[in-house]
Amino acid sequence: MRSHDETMMLQTPFHSRVAKACELNQWDEWKGYTTPAAYTEVEQEYFAVRNSTGVFDLSPMTKYRITGADAELYLNKVMTRDVRKINPDRVGYTIWCNDAGQVMDDGTLFNFGENNYRLCSYTRVMDWLQWSAMGFDVEIIDETADFGALAVQGPTSCAVLKAMGFKGIEKLKPFGMSHFPFEDAEVMISRTGFTGDLGYELWVEPPKAITLWDRLFDAGSNLGIRAIGGNALEMVRIEAGFLQAGVDFVPAEETVRVGRSRSPFELGLGWLVDFDKGVFNGRQALLKEKREGSRYAFVFLDVEGNKPAEHSFILKGNKEIGTVTSAAWCPTAKSNIAFAQIESKYANSGENLTAEIYYQTELKWTRLLAKCRVIDSPVFSSPKRRQTPAPDF
Amino acid sequence: MNKRYDAIVIGAGHNGLTNAAYLAKSGLDVLVLEKNSYIGGATVSRELHQDWLYSNCSYVCSLLRPEITRDLELPRHGLQVVPYGGSVSFCSNGDYFGDYPDHERQYREIARHSIRDANAYERYEADVMKQTRLIRPFLLRTPPDPVSLKPRDLKEMKYLMDAFADLGEEGLADTLRFWTMSIADYLNEYFETDVIKAHLAGSGIIGTALGVYSPGTAYVLLHHYMGDVDGTVGAWGFARGGMGAVSDALASSFRSFGGEIRVDSEVEQIIVKGNKAVGVALSSGEEIAANIVVSNLDPKRTFLNIMDEKDLPSDVVSKARNFKIRGSSGKLNIALDGLPTFNGIPKNSPLMQTDMHMLDSLERMERAYDDWKDGAWSADPYVDMLIPSQVDPTMAPPGKHMMTVFVQYAPPQINGRDWTDEDRDAFGKTVIDQIANYSPDFKDLILHCEVRTPREIENEVGLTEGNIFMGELTFDQLLFNRPFPGYAQYRGPISGMYMCSSGTHPGGGVMAAPGANAAREILADLKRPNLVPEAYADD
Missing domain, CATH: 3.30.1360.120 (Probable tRNA modification gtpase trme; domain 1)
Structure with a gap:
């Protein structure tokens, strides 16, 4: 006790x-x-x-250790990507969905070899991991504090x-x-x-x-x-184009209102969905969505001017087509970047949209209709990120 | 007969006062009649031990509609509701489970018992919130008549259907399950730890003559979750000065509109002439005339006690007889010489200021219900217990404390016979012994104790069988079936007669919604502008 x-x-x-x-x-x-x-x-x-x-x-990142004879098989059912392709001593970026094909969170999966994995995520997911483990020979331990x-x-x-x-x-x-x-x-x-x-x-x-x-x-x-600290990390993650659960999407099982969760396709994470690997949580729903199309799309926006488009509505002409989830001025890329969820039909590269920005100087509020453009990739990606051997500076 | 009032409201409980306040605000000449020498009904603060105030019936506040509080300016009339947040269940092994209002701390405490349950709570909370979002907009609406073709009923039916449609396919299925399931079955789908299930299940049985495994108890839990304090849905608070502060503020608001309250005035009969209510007769023999008579008594008392069955359609008499209003609870109000110690938690723990419970498994809760079915009070009772004097300086002298102990289960009769004073004392001893199992110094601190069985609650307050909700909150008696099918729109079966008690939609708890909803219907019938506010939007 x-x-x-x-x-x-x-x-x-x-x-x-x-x-x-x-x-x-x-x-x-x-x-x-x-x-x-x-x-x-x-x-x-x-x-x-x-x-x-x-x-x-x-x-504080949530960490689970997943072991047992069926660990790989099990994780392949939980994750949307093919976990078998993450070799021992390798780490894979991954997402997992509920049965409705809605994203619960993203995270990193560490393969220690011999059916021994660590799942590292922002949200806590023990309930879902246990729920999904029925019928599998796996042990799941929360090792966050370990x-x-x-x-x-x-x-x-x-x-x-x-x-x-x-x-x-x-x-x-x-x-x-x-x-x-x-x-x-x-x-x-x-x-x-x-x-x-x-x-x-x-x-x-x-x-x-x-x-x-x-x-x-x-x-x-x-x-x-x-x-x-957390404030500086927030700047770099937006510049580098990383999503944050609870900010850029609501973890699916925590949503209260219908339609507030998002699928991998709607978050620009369709590349992490592998339909060829067999059964996984959310597969049926995601196949249907792939056939019928998605409601929303997640886009990077290059916003004119230097006022961050925080919490802005995104307009096409005068029509409201979406909202900004994260926004920041990026000091290295010298760009004004926003992540937005918009109606999928407007998510074409180069599409010109408008961000309705409100900002204040000395309590004077200004409404700014800033032009913005859908861009393909994050504004910061250092070649050093991929270089091996890694450079010294 | 002397003066003729525009309206007479029978019973100065919170719904009667709310109803009367709106009628008076509209310019009507309104008289409220109360049988007791004090107002408030079950929403009352009483000094039964010198210098101690007891909220001796209802004891905490969450459901009171904020729209009404604001509209009737209750804060200006003295009402302050202080949120307390959290709860605790003590275990027989000396451990406890503390439900902290801060989400992360709550997570850590649940994780102390089960990491999986801590995470499952997030899913549970989202699922319950879906259900409260569905129900909350209906609290300040009159239920539609589902078979009527009147434009307003059709519009309200559409509103109801749209709300269901908004849930989506999965949500709709969940709703039907939620409204019909037992709280035990529902919680078993989320949690694995006994004490956590027992802790959460309490809200499913409070005031209800059902056990945790009885179908329908999941909805009763919702009834305890759908209130709010300052927009925090599910939060509970103390009315400063005890629950009587709610009634006093309502009475003051009512009087500010010119309303009149007479205490010690028990209504013996609603006088009906030519299928129309024309006034009331008091037990003193006095008759008072009015164009409208509104009953804030429960449906059984209204139709079977103060109306003549000959004046009523037979279906109403029969429905009133069949109305489920079963006694299932009792209450102890205790003056304490100091703050008791509880096993496992320090005296400065925030959990000391929350509602406390004593059963640590669904099994023990069901056994407590088994005793009720056997016609006895629970030998191992469930309690919902608070010490509001830690927060509210008006309840007891400094350093002394007032404890309110709601007890489940206590049957309306003991093995088919009436309660005796000896039964009452033995019931009180059972409860005190239960508390002392978890608090070693509790018994020594008791200065005075009021014990209320269903007998006292019925006789003193006027709640039939002592049922705190004025009728069970089961699906068969909710929405357009409350109190009975065909009579859910606050209009009685005869002209000029209305109902405004917790026996009508949306049910019991100190909500004031039935009183306000009834006022809206009365004003509509009188072709007067509506004064009752619409519900705040949740989104």
Whole structure:
């Protein structure tokens, strides 16, 4: 029996270091954990990721360990993509749907080999994983609190890890993972991230977390390393075109109103749906949608001017055809980007639309009808992201 | 007969006062008659122990329609509702389950018992919210007559059908299941932990003569979830000064429109002449004339006690006799010398300020119901218990506390015979022993205890069999079937006679909606402009 106090706000294994570095004392809550919104200055944190190395504590990410004789078979039923194509020591980006073919969340699936997987997601999904496990020989354990994780992202991130002594880390391919001895334990490093640039995620058991943080920041001291908070991460993920559950779509099983959930096709994630692999959750509904067409489309919009189109209506002529889910000025790409959900028939590359933007200066509100254009891909994608061996800067 | 009133409302409960307030606001000359020496009915605060105020019937507030609170300016007339949020169930093994209002903390606490249940709660919450969204817009609407071809009924039927259509195919199937299932079956589809199921199931049986495995109890849960405090659906609050503050504010609002209330004035008979209600006769023998008579008594008392069966169509008499209004609960109101200690939680825990429960499995809850069926009170009773004096400084002297203990189950009769004082005392002892099982110092702190069985609730308040909802909230007695088919639009079977009690749509709880809905119909019949507000939109 655990005590009353254990239901209070949680702290990550890095908290003592995070708290010390969080000079602005600006905090957020993330799945019950205390996490920093900003450490020192948001713009500088953002540019650390784009120019040198930013470190983000992603320990609160939900993590499930899935093992058992049927683990691969089972995950292939839960996920829309063909999980068999994710080889051992590889990580796959994946989504999963409910039976109505509506997206519950996206996440990363780590294949440790021999029917041993980790699913890492924003939302919690134990109920659905167990629900889907009927008839399969699998064990599913929530290991969220069993591992701390740091995202080490940016052009000098490989150099930092090399300086830490992780030999051969530069040879790790995108979406690859490798285990390294660390102290008397080990750290798992995957070449994954949420920034669109060269970057890694370091996974460690809580007792080694503080040492990992200290050694990381020592090694990076001449390589521009800096801790980054949630606000800076939000800028880089929009620039890099990554969706966020709960922001860009509502996890399907949490929707209350009919029609508020979205399918993979409606989120631009149709490439993660593999109809050739056999039965999977949502297959029937998705086949039907593929035949009959989708209601909505998810698009990237290049918005004229420099006012972020936050919460804007998107118009075609005078007709309202959608809304913005995420928007930001992108300091590296020097673009004004919005993610929008719009009626599918307007989602053609190059389509000219209008964003109805409201912004205020000194309490004076201005309504701006900004032209915007549907673009094919995110505005930031560094070639370093795919380079192997990874560059030093 | 002396003065002729435009309208007489029988019973100064919250619905009677709400109804009267709207009629008076419209300019009518309205008299409210109350049998007791105090107003409020079951929405009352009473000083039964010196310096202690007891909300000795209803005890928390969520369903009271915010549109009415605002429209009748109840805050200006003294009403303040303070949300409390959360609940706790104590387990027989010394553990507990705390349902915190903060979502993430709630997740962590459920996860302490089961990670899967913690995640399943998110799905459960979304599914229940779908059902509350369906029902909430109907609270301030008059149910349509499903077989009428009047334009208004057709329009309302369309509104009803559209609301169902909006649910989609899956939602519609879920709704029919939800309205007919047992709360146990419903919860078993989501959860695996006994105490979590038992904790949530409580809302499915409170005030209802059904067990957790009885079909229809899932809807009763919805009835407890569909209210709100300041827009937070499902939240509950304390009326500052006890529930009597609601009645007092309504009475003050009513009087501000020129209304008149007479206490100690029990109506013995609604006087009918030529198929029209023309006034009332009091038990004192006095007769008072009125153009309209509105009964805020439950359907059984209205048609079988204060009306002459000869004045009524036979179908109404027979429907009133068949109306299900079964006693199933009791109440203890306790003055405490200090704050008791409960197993597992510290005294400064926020859970101390929430509603507390004592049964940790569906099995124990069903056994508690088995006792009721056997004509006995539950030997291992379910309680819904709060200590509002921690939040409300008006309820008890500083450092002292008032505890309200709702008890399920207590039968209307003991093995077919009436309750005796000895039965009442033994019932009270059973409940006190139950609480003491989870609170070692509780008994020593008791300064005074009021024990109310269905007998006391019926005799003092006037709720038949002590049924707190003025009629079971089962699907056969809801919407256009409440109280009976053909009489769901607040009009009685004879001209000039109306109903406004919780026995009418949308049912019991301190909601004030039946009173307001009835006023809207009366004003329409009088060709006066409607004053009753429309419901706030949820979306």
